[in-house]
């Protein structure tokens with residue numbers, strides 16, 4: 001295994017420990033604040049005994065991503081050392097729109113060798129992440145954790161354990177996309193202004209498509225679950241053949257911060273025999289609603305979503321924390337181990353395929369602090385449209401570029417009902433805002449605050465948010481290949 005890969009693995013979680021030490025010190029320095037440097041790099045990784053070239057976002061000391069504190073600005077210098085254009089989105093944060101990292105909407109692409117500075121206030125603590133919003137770079141692991149701690153976190157006695165999940169392929173993602181679409185051109189955000197004449201509803205000829213692979217993903221009325229075949233599933237860059245072992249103290253507690261950084265994979269998080277308490281979803285604190293159980297062992301985690309799960313009083317032993325792909329037996333994970341625990345090998349495949357993700361979490365959890373009740377000033381409907389045949393995906397029947405922006409006005413309470421008219425579920429992500437899930441299939445509820453929600457096959461999900469962050473904001477399916485095919489629109493503030 002290459003040295004740099006080992007080094008970077010060790011450094012994955014070091015940020016939290018350093019941060020704890022920093023938080024214990026009073027702020028005495030009067031020196032001018034310097035930005036945290038983040039470098040987009042190429043690095044090598046060994047997966048299933050084979051070398052792969054992937055991206056990374058690292059600090060000069062090799063730490064992946066950023067761990068910071070509320071009360072501090074998000075002050076970052078992003079340097080592009082990847083040898084190709086890129087742009088990084090701060091997923092879940094609510095920056096001014098020109099710092100949101102979406103090519104064509106926020107900023108031009110960052111040229112190789114160039115740097116951008118970002119500086120904006122952090123609104124809240126939580127588990128976030130950062131990833132490329134350009135082309136298919138996210139499939140090449142151009143992503144990293146972005147953790148915002150509340151100083152009070154250090155007094156809970158819970159130790160942070162960050163787990164970044166990825167789906168992985170040895171193939172060139174462009175080749176996968178070309179197979180899916182039958183050679184259709186990929187949407188390029190950065191040329192949005194010129195792409196208004198994009199023909200709509202064009203269908204590819206399914207050239208090179210493996211029909212049997214599609215059929216395997218069909219499970220009754222839940223539609224197709226997986227449309228891309230992948231080579232491995234990673235937790236902090238490692239498979240279950242060589243998992244990360246996190247040393248933990250017996251009878252102490254852990255706060256899992258699990259990020260689904262996959263390009264096209266929904267996971268079930270499986271705590272095995274451990275009982276977990278869901279502390280937050282997508283970085284927003286939540287609690288069990290009504291009579292829902294406080295403790296759970298399985299949690300749905302759609303693409304780009306995060307869950308923070310507390311494990312109190314860990315028993316002595318080895319405890320696998322697993323993520324299993326929906327509709328599949330494939331899984332990945334890490335192992336929490338107390339001193340001298342016997343660590344058994346966990347197979348990379350479970351005995352049974354995991355079912356389709358559900359909205360049980362949205363039905364069972366409510367925000368820790370409810371947003372003020374208020375009637376909607378504006379109600380919008382968004383149809384999720386398209387199909388697997390020819391890999392045509394869009395919103396309201398249109399591809400990005402030919403899309404009609406969703407208008408909002410500063411100060412409004414906005415509700416958007418998303419209606420899935422396709423044969424796949426879609427994890428829908430709104431930039432620049434935190435929304436509440438307020439209805440499922442027309443039934444009102446006080447669901448959690450999120451930035452991404454899964455809209456199941458035949459399902460309707462309504463989100464509500466207060467329009468308080470002016471600009472043009474991306475609103476898209478977080479399945480990377482669906483987005484690349486055009487499943488994206490914008491929410492735009494009227495003057």
Ligand SMILES: [Cu+2]
Nearest residue numbers: 426477479482
């Ligand atoms: Cu989708």
